Amino acid sequence: MGWIAAILIGIAAGWLAETLMGRNHGLLTNLVVGVIGGLISGFIATQLNIGVSGLLGTLIFATLGAVILLFVVGLFKPR
Numbered sequence: 639m640g641w642i643a644a645i646l647i648g649i650a651a652g653w654l655a656e657t658l659m660g661r662n663h664g665l666l667t668n669l670v671v672g673v674i675g676g677l678i679s680g681f682i683a684t685q686l687n688i689g690v691s692g693l694l695g696t697l698i699f700a701t702l703g704a705v706i707l708l709f710v711v712g713l714f715k716p717r
């Protein structure tokens with residue numbers, strides 16, 4: 639996957655996670671959350687031996703990872 643596609647998927651995944659978790663962040667934060675969420679979900683998928691392919695699959699897994707990230711951060715930081 640190219641850098642531009644990774645950035646766009648990161649922004650979309652961060653925005654979806656933000657919407658699902660009821661948070662309000664900016665574009666840059668959505669990008670960071672989405673990219674880190676993609677790394678988290680990639681690690682989890684590797685450990686569970688799950689193959690992720692395609693744009694939609696990548697977006698779904700990155701969003702799940704971003705939701706996990708926002709949940710864990712929310713445990714330590716009050717809103």
